[in-house]
Amino acid sequence: MLQPEARNPRRDWLGVLARAPAPVLEAALASIGTLPAYKRLRPPEAGLVMARGRIGGDGNPFNLGEVAVARCAIAMDGGILGVGYALGRDLRKAEVIAVLDGLLQQPSWHGRVASEVLEPETARQTQSRTERAAKVAATRVNFFTLVRGE
Amino acid sequence: MSALQARAPAPGFQAPVADSQIAFRALLGALSSPGRMEAISASHEAPAPIGPALGAACLTLLDYDTPVWLDPVLGPEVIAWIAFHTGAPVAFAPERSAFAVILSPGSMPPIDSFALGTDEAPETGTTLLVQVPDLREGRGLHWSGPGIAGRRAVGIEGMTPGFWARRHGMGDLAPRGIDVFFFAGNRVVGLPRTTRVEV
Amino acid sequence: MYVATKGGETAIANAHALMAEDRRGDPKVQEIGAEQIREQLSLGVDRVMAEGSLYDPDLAALALKQARGDQVEAIFLLRAYRTTLPRFGYSEPVDTAAMHVHRRISATFKDVPGGQILGPTFDYTHRVIEPVTAAEEAPRSPEPLPYPLPRVAGVLGREGLLEDTPTACEEAITDLTREPLRFPADRAARLQVLARGDEGFLLGMGYSTQRGYGRSHPFAGEIRMGDVAVEFVAPELGFAIDLGDITLTECDMVNQFKGSKTEPPQFTRGYGLVFGFGERKAMAMALVDRAMRAEELGEEVTAPAQDIEFVLYHADNVEASGFVQHLKLPHHVDFQSELTLIRAMRTEQEALKEAAE
Known part of the structure; x- marks a missing residue:
């Protein structure tokens, strides 16, 4: 745990897809055209994950409260497992993520899905975060000292 | 890229809510009428040797909160299927398990080596899910107790005399004890801790 | 009957x-x-x-x-x-140090590393009702925020003037959605109750500690609000993935502590963490968390906010509302029996009075 983990590209793309708006993912899937056949291993479902915090921010864990999560798992030809997890209860979004995850694991699809979906969406997320951070940064206090006397 | 590919296990319930309700109702019926045969008609694709009823019971009863003891005869495909669909952690010690999946009853650990529960929390006793070659009503050992009018003869093929003797020898632990489900094909019979079996 | x-x-x-x-x-x-x-x-x-x-x-x-x-x-x-949804499991503990902050202030250090970041606050507004709330684009700063922002606690901690938070790996973390509240309740259980507790109740209890009912000399060491990733280890993957971001408000309250037989004089901490932007609640939670540690820290337990059972049993507004409001359900028969009893007692008393006269 203390060792810095090696980059896990699948972890990264699942994070980007989870944060992507559903219409963006839906449009991306539509633009890909004919998809390989897949079957639902775990049909899309909504459920809960108990979110944990740490006492004092850095101490022992405690249970903070639950977050709503949608998830889905599919099997693509060749037995590739695609999973989708995202905050909220959008079942369709979870299934689309699972399909994209299945495609991204296949060399024949990876490049196309990465360039058509992942890269623009990663850029959009970075852009929106940077924009917000710039507005937050504008509320930083710049103290100045009034020197009295000599 | 191939190192990234994850192998998919066989599908679980296709209609998880309805299927698990159907299975739960059958399991409840089996436990409230010990020895009476119930059929579970919930479809999934559990890998062999897990049969339809045992598979449905696993999908219905196990979750991330219930450590499960797995029969050593189970292969990686079955273990992966259970882990994927239920999220149940594997319990390596029988006495630390909430459920036990048993397919070779002839070589299973002694029944009293599983968790018996406590007087304060008797529900924490292990529930055994045992798959046997066949189940018969009307022939076999005599069962009696709550949920049975008089006595009922029940045949559980594949259970050794040693199992019944050991269970009998546990005596009256109420409210603690171990509940058992026996499965064959799509059928299930329940043996709650309160049932007496003449040996 | x-x-x-x-x-x-x-x-x-x-x-x-x-x-x-x-x-x-x-x-x-x-x-x-x-x-x-x-x-x-x-x-x-x-x-x-x-x-x-x-x-x-x-x-x-x-x-x-x-x-x-x-x-x-x-x-x-x-x-x-x-209650209608299945539980998939537990998240990894959220890392609030890696928060993408929208607000971060410290009342203890003016020049906190990263600066005082006011964010979208009501503070400093004039509390004058405006018939039309303007929606103008907020200005941007060309200077980026230095993420991640270091914790204020770390600054005091380096000098050894702040108590450490226990980081021993506990075997099981109490989850009150799965098991009943038992006493003595550990700090994890207490924080879970407070995190979902009624803001008004906690505000009143926190306020009472400031007014002398279990005084603990608090300072708002740090308050931060922002987005945090929720990570979850999916069993089929075996590694943690991000489910998305949630907004949290965190308060690290720093309290004076004169020391005990085993501990040198130092600052102790109370902790608040809530879903969303809930600064008042997070601060009140931190005050009450610290107050409930009185016994642990060898302080005299005299005030309601220090009484763990009192606080935990009365913090939940769904429970409290249910029990208070059940009084409006029909108690017609109960009341009739009381009425009969009161009448009988009256008759008896009057008979005794007459006999005495």
Whole structure:
């Protein structure tokens, strides 16, 4: 745990897809055209994950409260497992993520899905975060000292 | 890229809510009428040797909160299927398990080596899910107790005399004890801790 | 004796219809949508999520609409809804040090590393009602924020003037959604109750500690609000993935502590963490968390906020509301028996009085 983990590209793309708006993912899937056949291993479902915090921010864990999560798992030809997890209860979004995850694991699809979906969406997320951070940064206090006397 | 590919296990319930309700109702019926045969008609694709009823019971009863003891005869495909669909952690010690999946009853650990529960929390006793070659009503050992009018003869093929003797020898632990489900094909019979079996 | 009574079905159905009509208000006024509530009444939504103990802004907005804006009723709706959902498991503990902050202030250090970042605050507004709330684009700073922002606690911690938080790996972390509250309640259980506890109750209890009922000399060491990733180890993957981001408010309250036989004089800490932007709640939670540590720190337990059982048993507004409001359910038979008893006692007393005369 203390060792810095090696980059896990699948972890990264699942994070980007989870944060992507559903219409963006839906449009991306539509633009890909004919998809390989897949079957639902775990049909899309909504459920809960108990979110944990740490006492004092850095101490022992405690249970903070639950977050709503949608998830889905599919099997693509060749037995590739695609999973989708995202905050909220959008079942369709979870299934689309699972399909994209299945495609991204296949060399024949990876490049196309990465360039058509992942890269623009990663850029959009970075852009929106940077924009917000710039507005937050504008509320930083710049103290100045009034020197009295000599 | 191939190192990234994850192998998919066989599908679980296709209609998880309805299927698990159907299975739960059958399991409840089996436990409230010990020895009476119930059929579970919930479809999934559990890998062999897990049969339809045992598979449905696993999908219905196990979750991330219930450590499960797995029969050593189970292969990686079955273990992966259970882990994927239920999220149940594997319990390596029988006495630390909430459920036990048993397919070779002839070589299973002694029944009293599983968790018996406590007087304060008797529900924490292990529930055994045992798959046997066949189940018969009307022939076999005599069962009696709550949920049975008089006595009922029940045949559980594949259970050794040693199992019944050991269970009998546990005596009256109420409210603690171990509940058992026996499965064959799509059928299930329940043996709650309160049932007496003449040996 | 119980007397079975039936009836009232029509009255109940009609009462619900009347409530629905009143909820809609004047039909000439445009109906609001849950999206408008989520976007424009977001702090109300945040409170429903925090005390409903379920992070789902769409659902909380819908609940607020259905509850006619009644927070506790909306919280009740959310709590009821969550019982219909399966539990997938537990997240990894959220890393608030890696928070993408929207606000971060410290009352203890003016020149806190990273600076005092005010964010979208009501503080410094004049509290004058404005007929029209302006929606102008907020200015941007060319200077980026230095993420991640270091914790203020780290600054004091380096000098050894601040107590360490225990980091021993506990075997099982109490989860009050799965098991009943038992005493003595450990700090993890206490924080779970406070995180979903009623803001008004905690505010009152926190306030009481400042007014002398269990005085603990608090300073707001750090308050931060922002987005944090929720990580979850999916069993089929075997590694943690991000489920998305949630907004949290965290308060690290620093309290004077004169020391004990085993501990040198130092600062102790109270902790608050809540869903959404809930600064008042996070601060009150931190005050009450610290107050409940009185016994652990060898302080005299004299005040209500230091009484763990008192605080934990009365912090939940769904429970409290249920028990208070059950009094309006029919107690006709109970009351009749009391009435008979009082009349009998009266008759007896009058008879005794007459006999004495």
